[in-house]
Amino acid sequence: xxxxxxxxxxxxxxxxxxxxxxxxxxxxxxxxxxxxxxxxxxxxxxxxxxxxxxxxxxxxxxxxxxxxxxxxxxxxxxxxxxxxxxxxxxxxxxxxxxxxxxxxxxxxxxxxxxxxxxxxxxxxxxxxxxxxxxxxxxxxxxxxxxxxxxxxxxxxxxxxxxxxxxxxxxxxxxxxxxxxxxxxxxxxxxxxxxxxxxxxxxxxxxxxxxxxxxxxxxxxxxxxxxxxxxxxxxxxxxxxxxxxxxxxxxxxxxxxxxxxxxxxxxxxxxxxxxxxxxxxxxxxxxxxxxxxxxxxxxxxxxxxxxxxxxxxxxxxxxxxx
Amino acid sequence: xxxxxxxxxxxxxxxxxxxxxxxxxxxxxxxxxxxxxxxxxxxxxxxxxxxxxxxxxxxxxxxxxxxxxxxxxxxxxxxxxxxxxxxxxxxxxxxxxxxxxxxxxxxxxxxxxxxxxxxxxxxxxxxxxxxxxxxxxxxxxxxxxxxxxxxxxxxxxxxxxxxxxxxxxxxxxxxxxxxxxxxxxxxxxxxxxxxxxxxxxxxxxxxxxxxxxxxxxxxxxxxxxxxxxxxxxxxxxxxxxxxxxxxxxxxxxxxxxxxxxxxxxxxxxxxxxxxxxxxxxxxxxxxxxxxxxxxxxxxxxxxxxxxxxxxxxxxxxxxxx
Numbered sequence: 001x002x003x004x005x006x007x008x009x010x011x012x013x014x015x016x017x018x019x020x021x022x023x024x025x026x027x028x029x030x031x032x033x034x035x036x037x038x039x040x041x042x043x044x045x046x047x048x049x050x051x052x053x054x055x056x057x058x059x060x061x062x063x064x065x066x067x068x069x070x071x072x073x074x075x076x077x078x079x080x081x082x083x084x085x086x087x088x089x090x091x092x093x094x095x096x097x098x099x100x101x102x103x104x105x106x107x108x109x110x111x112x113x114x115x116x117x118x119x120x121x122x123x124x125x126x127x128x129x130x131x132x133x134x135x136x137x138x139x140x141x142x143x144x145x146x147x148x149x150x151x152x153x154x155x156x157x158x159x160x161x162x163x164x165x166x167x168x169x170x171x172x173x174x175x176x177x178x179x180x181x182x183x184x185x186x187x188x189x190x191x192x193x194x195x196x197x198x199x200x201x202x203x204x205x206x207x208x209x210x211x212x213x214x215x216x217x218x219x220x221x222x223x224x225x226x227x228x229x230x231x232x233x234x235x236x237x238x239x240x241x242x243x244x245x246x247x248x249x250x251x252x253x254x255x256x257x258x259x260x261x262x263x264x265x266x267x268x269x270x271x272x273x274x275x276x277x278x279x280x281x282x283x284x285x286x287x288x289x290x291x292x293x294x295x296x297x298x299x300x301x302x303x304x305x306x307x308x309x310x311x312x313x314x315x316x317x318x319x320x321x
Numbered sequence: 322x323x324x325x326x327x328x329x330x331x332x333x334x335x336x337x338x339x340x341x342x343x344x345x346x347x348x349x350x351x352x353x354x355x356x357x358x359x360x361x362x363x364x365x366x367x368x369x370x371x372x373x374x375x376x377x378x379x380x381x382x383x384x385x386x387x388x389x390x391x392x393x394x395x396x397x398x399x400x401x402x403x404x405x406x407x408x409x410x411x412x413x414x415x416x417x418x419x420x421x422x423x424x425x426x427x428x429x430x431x432x433x434x435x436x437x438x439x440x441x442x443x444x445x446x447x448x449x450x451x452x453x454x455x456x457x458x459x460x461x462x463x464x465x466x467x468x469x470x471x472x473x474x475x476x477x478x479x480x481x482x483x484x485x486x487x488x489x490x491x492x493x494x495x496x497x498x499x500x501x502x503x504x505x506x507x508x509x510x511x512x513x514x515x516x517x518x519x520x521x522x523x524x525x526x527x528x529x530x531x532x533x534x535x536x537x538x539x540x541x542x543x544x545x546x547x548x549x550x551x552x553x554x555x556x557x558x559x560x561x562x563x564x565x566x567x568x569x570x571x572x573x574x575x576x577x578x579x580x581x582x583x584x585x586x587x588x589x590x591x592x593x594x595x596x597x598x599x600x601x602x603x604x605x606x607x608x609x610x611x612x613x614x615x616x617x618x619x620x621x622x623x624x625x626x627x628x629x630x631x632x633x634x635x636x637x638x639x640x641x642x
């Protein structure tokens with residue numbers, strides 16, 4: 001069923017706004033930022049075949065498109081405010097748009113934020129662009145540049161399951177039944193760690209979300225902070241499904257997995273207990289996986305005292321793959 | 322020359338921020354909104370082959386991608402603050418990115434706004450997503466819903482040249498030399514009417530920018546305001562190049578042209594002189610082309626007293642073309 005552009009916007013995405021002064025349907029949306037707060041802004045573009053497979057259920061895709069953006073707010077310790085959506089697709093079909101909007105807006109509702117503007121257009125493949133806005137008190141945002149020598153390095157949740165699912169789709173690995181459902185859900189339905197990001201304000205010294213693989217994203221923190229890092233691979237949290245794979249696959253998925261959308265953050269070692277309490281208050285498991293060292297040490301990963309060979313592992317790059 | 326994603330962001334788009342607290346390169350950008358102002362937000366997605374031709378010079382494309390977003394701020398009477406950029410493209414090539422960034426950032430500089438965040442990724446065709454943010458005092462935004470019976474209807478600049486250029490590219494019309502250069506520039510380098518939008522705050526009763534053709538965009542205003550309109554086609558501003566075309570082409574280009582990015586606005590008839598003075602203060606020509614009538618009158622277009630047949634004319638729809 002083909003719908004006109006304006007019809008489909010109205011049908012699936014236009015809802016009465018509660019927080020905003022004006023929502024979808026004028027040239028601009030109008031928001032009421034809290035006076036004195038800084039505005040945190042992030043944008044992500046998801047392209048079919050690059051960031052998601054055409055086999056993904058539309059409801060999950062709607063969830064994920066917003067989740068990866070909320071994950072950026074989480075990594076900054078910002079409280080979500082509103083978002084815009086751009087959609088480009090070959091055909092405007094109800095059987096896609098209805099569940100896509102449902103997944104997207106359910107996650108928005110869970111975080112109390114509104115879709116305030118958008119653009120839909122034809123195009124050869126499905127592209128989903130979201131820009132999310134949040135608020136943070138001045139000086140309280142979590143940055144990549146705040147890691148200090150001696151800090152502990154933490155990750156939330158567990159890593160690598162999304163990569164496992166991707167390798168199953170690629171045919172490199174075989175998983176069936178519940179195990180496949182679990183890792184597929186990790187890939188298609190990531191949980192943005194918004195509550196954890198808020199709880200870590202004033203405690204974490206730096207943060208980033210793990211979207212391109214831990215090593216690549218940690219690299220951003222190390223460069224921005226001018227420090228090095230030692231990681232203990234044995235301390236990395238992982239699912240039972242990943243733990244059942246070969247050492248090679250575990251290392252690959254944990255260190256370069258991508259699509260995890262967990263938070264990687266640093267905090268002073270003396271605040272170890274505070275980190276655990278804050279994470280518990282956000283109902284989010286966290287694990288200490290290493291520590292920040294002097295920059296000349298670079299990045300060292302060991303497993304039970306033995307250096308792990310990082311050759312052949314590299315961060316995901318959308319133009320280098 | 323192929324570049325990695327992070328390299329190309331840094332090389333072409335990362336500049337020191339002046340107004341923002343934090344620019345490109347962290348999970349979120351951090352802006353400092355003016356306390357008490359509303360935040361105006363708009364987003365547009367441009368797809369190669371739909372919104373621009375592959376023959377457009379990259380510098381002009383960079384200009385246009387931001388211009389169409391600034392045009393939405395203009396139509397809301399908002400003052401530009403900052404923008405984000407998402408790019409999807411088959412290859413990251415310096416010969417495209419360098420001039421694209423130059424055109425984009427030159428227009429940003431002209432309006433004193435900064436690129437504060439972005440995302441670049443591979444994809445089958447070039448897609449450019451921009452989200453722009455601006456500020457407007459509460460209650461002062463120009464909306465589509467404020468037109469009242471008796472108001473005059475105005476347009477800025479002149480209409481239809483962008484459509485002429487498109488028809489030349491399509492082979493339906495023939496133009497050469499300076500005439501073609503002129504209409505091609507209208508299509509590829511629209512001027513966002515930001516200053517006019519600001520000058521019309523408190524004077525105009527409604528406004529919209531003309532992106533999908535005058536009739537379609539006026540239709541949004543009429544529906545949102547619950548009114549009708551009478552237009553005098555003879556009063557429409559047009560270039561000498563368009564005026565030299567057939568009556569049929571003039572009507573088509575003026576009424577359904579699209580890609581004009583001029584402002585269509587209404588204002589009380591007794592404020593006619595104020596409109597002219599405000600437009601002059603913004604160095605923007607404006608013309609009164611009709612008036613707002615009761616909703617049951619619908620939309621009537623006449624030319625020197627004779628009704629113009631609107632059958633066969635329709636607004637551009639990205640999924641209906």
